[in-house]
Amino acid sequence: xxxxxxxxxxxxxxxxxxxxxxxxxxxxxxxxxxxxxxxxxxxxxxxxxxxxxxxxxxxxxxxxxxxxxxxxxxxxxxxxxxxxxxxxxxxxxxxxxxxxxxxxxxxxxxxxxxxxxxxxxxxxxxxxxxxxxxxxxxxxxxxxxxxxxxxxxxxxxxxx
Amino acid sequence: xxxxxxxxxxxxxxxxxxxxxxxxxxxxxxxxxxxxxxxxxxxxxxxxxxxxxxxxxxxxxxxxxxxxxxxxxxxxxxxxxxxxxxxxxxxxxxxxxxxxxxxxxxxxxxxxxxxxxxxxxxxxxxxxxxxxxxxxxxxxxxxxxxxxxxxxxxxxxxxxxxxxxxxxxxxxxxxxxxxxxxxxxxxxxxxxxxxxxxxxxxxxxxxxxxxxxxxxxxxxxxxxxxxxxxxxxxxxxxxxxxxxxxxxxxxxxxxxxxxxxxxxxxxxxxxxxxxxxxxxxxxxxxxxxxxxxxxxxxxxxxxxxxxxxxxxxxxxxxxxxxxxxxxxxxxxxxxxxxxxxxxxxxxxxxxxxxxxxxxxxxxxxxxxxxxxxxxxxxx
Numbered sequence: 166x167x168x169x170x171x172x173x174x175x176x177x178x179x180x181x182x183x184x185x186x187x188x189x190x191x192x193x194x195x196x197x198x199x200x201x202x203x204x205x206x207x208x209x210x211x212x213x214x215x216x217x218x219x220x221x222x223x224x225x226x227x228x229x230x231x232x233x234x235x236x237x238x239x240x241x242x243x244x245x246x247x248x249x250x251x252x253x254x255x256x257x258x259x260x261x262x263x264x265x266x267x268x269x270x271x272x273x274x275x276x277x278x279x280x281x282x283x284x285x286x287x288x289x290x291x292x293x294x295x296x297x298x299x300x301x302x303x304x305x306x307x308x309x310x311x312x313x314x315x316x317x318x319x320x321x322x323x324x325x
Numbered sequence: 326x327x328x329x330x331x332x333x334x335x336x337x338x339x340x341x342x343x344x345x346x347x348x349x350x351x352x353x354x355x356x357x358x359x360x361x362x363x364x365x366x367x368x369x370x371x372x373x374x375x376x377x378x379x380x381x382x383x384x385x386x387x388x389x390x391x392x393x394x395x396x397x398x399x400x401x402x403x404x405x406x407x408x409x410x411x412x413x414x415x416x417x418x419x420x421x422x423x424x425x426x427x428x429x430x431x432x433x434x435x436x437x438x439x440x441x442x443x444x445x446x447x448x449x450x451x452x453x454x455x456x457x458x459x460x461x462x463x464x465x466x467x468x469x470x471x472x473x474x475x476x477x478x479x480x481x482x483x484x485x486x487x488x489x490x491x492x493x494x495x496x497x498x499x500x501x502x503x504x505x506x507x508x509x510x511x512x513x514x515x516x517x518x519x520x521x522x523x524x525x526x527x528x529x530x531x532x533x534x535x536x537x538x539x540x541x542x543x544x545x546x547x548x549x550x551x552x553x554x555x556x557x558x559x560x561x562x563x564x565x566x567x568x569x570x571x572x573x574x575x576x577x578x579x580x581x582x583x584x585x586x587x588x589x590x591x592x593x594x595x596x597x598x599x600x601x602x603x604x605x606x607x608x609x610x611x612x613x614x615x616x617x618x619x620x621x622x623x624x625x626x627x628x629x630x631x632x633x634x635x636x637x638x639x640x641x642x643x644x645x646x647x648x649x650x651x652x653x654x655x656x657x658x659x660x661x662x663x664x665x666x667x668x669x670x671x672x673x674x675x676x677x678x679x680x681x682x683x684x685x686x687x688x689x690x691x692x693x694x695x696x697x698x699x700x701x702x703x704x
Contacts (some may be wrong), residue, residue, distance in 0.1 A: 170330065183339045187347040193356070218520055222531045228550075234534045235404065235559070249565075250380075256539055280634045282611055285665075312609045312630055314458030315563065315587050320611065 229255075238311070243288070245318045253319075279320075286317050346674065365421030369401055370681050371702075374427040377403030378700070381414050385431075385695050412695060415703075427701040433685045435693035436491045436679055437642045438619075440464045441672040445493040446625070446645030446658025450478045457661050459483070459555065465493045467645075470655045478661075493644040494621060494688055504647065508557050508581070515551040515579045522548050533559040545571050548683035554581040558604055563701030566590050567598055567616060571680030577601060577683045586607065589635075590618040597639070597675075599682035606643070610635055617673060619682045622691035624649065627664045636669040640676055 225232050231252060239245045257265055293310040297303060338513040377399055385391040385407070393405040394412075401420035407413070422676040437443040440462040447467035450457055454475040463483040471478055498505040499513035504557065523662040526548040530536055533554045538612040544550070554560025561582035567589060574596040578584060583604035588611060599619040600606055617638040620626060626636075628641040643659045650656040661668055676682065679696035681689065 170333065172336070177341055181344050184341075184345045185348045186347065189352055218524060220516055220520060220529060224528045225528075225532070225536055226530055228543045228547075229539050230530070231537040231539075232530075232532055232534045233537065235561075238535070243522070250449045252537075252539060256541075259542060260540070278633075281610075285632065286611070295592045308607075309629070312585065314586070316609060316611050316630065316632075317587075319565075319588055 239314070242314050244315060245314045246321055249315075249318045251323070283317070283320055286313050286320075288315070289313055335675065339676045348440050362420060366421040367425065368423070368424035369399075369420035370418040370577050371425040371427075372378060372418065373398060373401040373403045373420055374416045374425045377405050377416035377418060377554065378414065378427055378697075380406045381407065381416060381429075382431075382695065385414075388628040406576075414626075415559040424700040426703045427700055428703045430698050432681060432698050433689050433693040434679065434681070434696050435494045436642055436691050437464075437494055438644075438681075438693075440492070441640060441677065442659055442669050443640070444645060444649075444658035445480075445489050445627075445643060447655050447656055449655045449660040449662070450476050452476055452654075452665065454665055455661055455663075456588070456667045458669045460666065460670065463520060464492050466654075467658055472655075490692075492642070493646075494642060495692070496623070496688065506623075509602060512553060512581060513579070513685075514687050515553055515601075517687045518549045518577070518579060519551050521650055521687070522683070527551070529553070530560075535582075536580075537563045537565060539565045540567050544576065545574070547576055549577050549579065549618065551579040556581075558582050561604070562600075562601070562602075563587055564589075564598070567593075567596070572596065572613040575599075575683055577685065580604070583607065584622075586616075586618075589611065589614045589637075597682065597683070599639075601684070601688060606641075608635075608637075619673075619676055619685065621685070621688065621704070623647075625657060626659045627662060628660070631661075631663075631668050632665055634667045634669075636671060638671045639673045641670065 229252075231248065233239075233248070239248055290310060290313050293313070295308050296306050297310065300306070332566045355444045361605050365476040377396060380396055381391070381393070381404070385396065390408060392409070393407045394625050395402065395404050397403075401418065403419070404417045406415045410421075412433060414429045415426065416429070417426045442448065442459050448465045448469045448528075449472070450470065450474040453473055456477050458479045460481050463480045464487040465483070465485045466487055466489045469478075469483065480583050486497065495506040495516055496510040499510045499517065500507070516529075524544060528544070528547055528550040530550070530552045532552065536552045538544075538550065539596045552560040552562050560580055562580040563586065564578060564580055564584065564586045572593050572595055574593065576648070577599040578601075579600045580600075581604075582602065584600045584602040584606050586600070586606070586608045589608060590612070590682065599615045599620070599621075601621045603623045605627060605631060606620050606624045607627045611632045613633045614635045615638075619639045620637075620641045622642070623644045623646050625645055626641050641659060643657045648654065648657050676685070679698045
């Protein structure tokens with residue numbers, strides 16, 4: 166009988182020890198999982214230091230750009246109109262109507278003022294052309310004339 | 326039936342259960358205490374690292390040669406390591422068993438971005454009935470001139486004779502020949518911009534002609550357009566209306582020549598179109614125009630043929646590195662010419678607060694006030 170009691174006691178002790186070990190294991194498992202959550206490293210989007218890529222020239226026409234050769238720049242209003250008109254048509258077709266409406270609204274608001282501005286541009290163009298006739302190498306006037314012709318091309322695409 | 330021993334068995338069972346429960350509680354309690362302590366240490370270490378970052382920023386601003394250091398606070402400590410070349414700072418915070426590391430990226434903001442108008446040369450207002458209003462700071466290294474029968478200028482805060490350190494941005498010495506602010510440096514700056522962005526975000530055009538850029542759906546999402554000519558004054562750009570197409574776009578157009586912004590009607594109110602040119606920047610419009618831009622030119626900025634009310638929000642920086650108007654030196658710098666109505670320039674603090682236009686981080690180089698632009702925890 167005493168032998169049975171000893172064996173039973175040993176079994177109970179082993180069982181208890183096993184349970185304690187299991188508890189320790191479970192507790193450590195929970196601890197590890199909790200620690201994973203606690204530090205929570207804050208990751209921000211990487212910027213700036215991106216690996217440099219090879220420099221391959223793009224095709225400007227792929228991005229809707231028009232390249233004008235410096236030697237073949239339009240010298241007259243008609244030249245600028247012919248160059249830009251198709252582009253403006255394309256933009257108008259692609260852009261949501263409200264974007265072009267913004268420009269239209271500005272003209273409709275003050276049609277008289279717009280006409281005055283156009284007259285101003287025409288007068289300035291004539292004036293600059295006259296200066297260039299006398300001084301064909303005047304780069305400053307050439308630049309001014311070019312800008313005014315560019316601005317005038319815009320107005321031609323707008324509703325009158 | 327012999328029932329002797331039952332009490333012993335029952336007492337064993339009770340002891341067993343109590344032992345299990347007791348040991349579980351003790352272990353659990355000790356473990357939770359340990360977790361809590363580690364959490365506290367870790368959090369304190371993080372705040373140590375943050376404190377170190379604040380200290381690094383403070384020391385760096387007051388000492389441009391700052392290279393890092395150590396410090397202690399409330400039982401914890403931090404170590405700051407600043408990289409020699411890149412504006413990166415790594416701060417390790419330590420508190421008891423906790424250790425956290427913060428990696429921060431800075432960009433230097435030249436003081437010109439604190440101004441609405443910055444001219445390395447003069448500021449000229451010349452027009453029959455010109456009216457210019459400039460909000461916040463106008464800083465001119467040369468002088469302010471006003472010419473015209475009905476011309477008038479209003480400046481919220483204008484100073485003349487200011488050091489060029491506060492009105493210009495010198496291009497860093499990208500070719501390492503010992504001289505900064507050269508054309509070759511500008512070209513390399515442009516290439517650096519293109520290369521630093523993914524292929525889908527940068528457009529690189531090589532031409533000696535004039536590139537006309539329109540608001541185009543194919544430019545949506547682009548950050549940088551670099552038009553490179555073979556020599557100064559080539560690779561000019563005309564920007565029509567605006568190159569931006571969608572809300573929130575931020576595009577920088579870089580040119581080795583001149584940039585002309587024709588009719589800058591901004592279709593998208595929260596978009597920003599920026600320019601950086603070796604040659605002059607020129608803005609012309611017929612209709613009322615409004616746009617947000619950061620304008621940088623190595624030469625002169627001209628607002629001409631503004632035939633209606635116009636407004637620019639941002640910063641205009643004209644280095645006036647080349648005195649190219651010997652017969653009319655007043656025009657060297659920023660000029661408002663042939664203006665018939667209002668031009669208003671408003672300040673935007675986006676760039677000054679670290680939100681530089683795409684590519685401008687490569688222009689700002691190693692001068693100016695450091696600004697934190699990004700940080701992340703690495704450990």
